[in-house]
Amino acid sequence: EVQLVESGGGLVQPGGSLRLSCGVSGFTFSSSWMFWVRQAPGQGLFWVSRINIDGSSTGYADSVRGRFTISRDNSKNTLYLHMNSLRVEDTAMYYCARVGSSWSNDYWGQGTLVTVSS
Amino acid sequence: DIQMTQSPSSVSASVGDRVTITCRASQDIDNWLAWYQQKPGKAPKLLIYAASRLQSGVPSRFSGSGSGTDFTLTISSLQPEDFATYYCQQANSFPRFGGGTKVEIK
Numbered sequence: 361e362v363q364l365v366e367s368g369g370g371l372v373q374p375g376g377s378l379r380l381s382c383g384v385s386g387f388t389f390s391s392s393w394m395f396w397v398r399q400a401p402g403q404g405l406f407w408v409s410r411i412n413i414d415g416s417s418t419g420y421a422d423s424v425r426g427r428f429t430i431s432r433d434n435s436k437n438t439l440y441l442h443m444n445s446l447r448v449e450d451t452a453m454y455y456c457a458r459v460g461s462s463w464s465n466d467y468w469g470q471g472t473l474v475t476v477s478s
Numbered sequence: 479d480i481q482m483t484q485s486p487s488s489v490s491a492s493v494g495d496r497v498t499i500t501c502r503a504s505q506d507i508d509n510w511l512a513w514y515q516q517k518p519g520k521a522p523k524l525l526i527y528a529a530s531r532l533q534s535g536v537p538s539r540f541s542g543s544g545s546g547t548d549f550t551l552t553i554s555s556l557q558p559e560d561f562a563t564y565y566c567q568q569a570n571s572f573p574r575f576g577g578g579t580k581v582e583i584k
Contacts, residue, residue: 404565410571419572462527463573465522470520
């Protein structure tokens with residue numbers, strides 16, 4: 361059974377930092393590109409970041425570039441998102457997702473909620 | 479940047495109805511398009527990839543069509559479990575999602 365389990369969310373003050381984790385099982389993590397996607401309360405889906413299979417290539421949405429860093433540890437089957445200089449507008453549910461056929465996302469975690477507020 | 483525009487933003491329909499949702503890309507994206515279903519409090523679920531290919535395990539009442547800039551998701555006979563929000567996604571290494579279409583009970 362495929363499982364993606366996010367953790368690390370919580371309440372943080374503006375300007376603070378968090379590290380999200382996504383533990384994976386049930387598929388070959390080391391052969392899979394991965395995304396982070398977020399969803400602000402009551403809003404739609406927004407792609408945040410992507411990473412290739414060995415971590416040598418990453419990409420970011422303009423609104424998080426320079427503040428967020430995606431990484432992975434294939435020995436631990438874990439994906440990370442390091443978030444610095446957090447803003448109120450970063451408040452959202454954060455999902456990790458596997459990149460499958462034709463760049464679609466076939467497996468998703470249940471999400472971890474990040475709330476940025478003073 | 480490519481923009482993805484979905485319409486309508488919401489639709490009211492009854493069980494058994496045929497429902498069509500459209501997605502328009504601001505530039506030609508060939509068939510690099512996916513459709514997702516999301517229910518409240520849940521993660522999105524992949525329905526269609528490569529514009530028209532049905533994801534494994536998804537009922538055949540769901541279908542996708544289109545290429546280039548105009549795409550369609552069709553539910554041929556709406557079932558109670560299909561009331562949800564649907565998103566299109568320009569599928570590439572820097573993806574964009576449409577704004578979503580909420581399918582509500584009439």
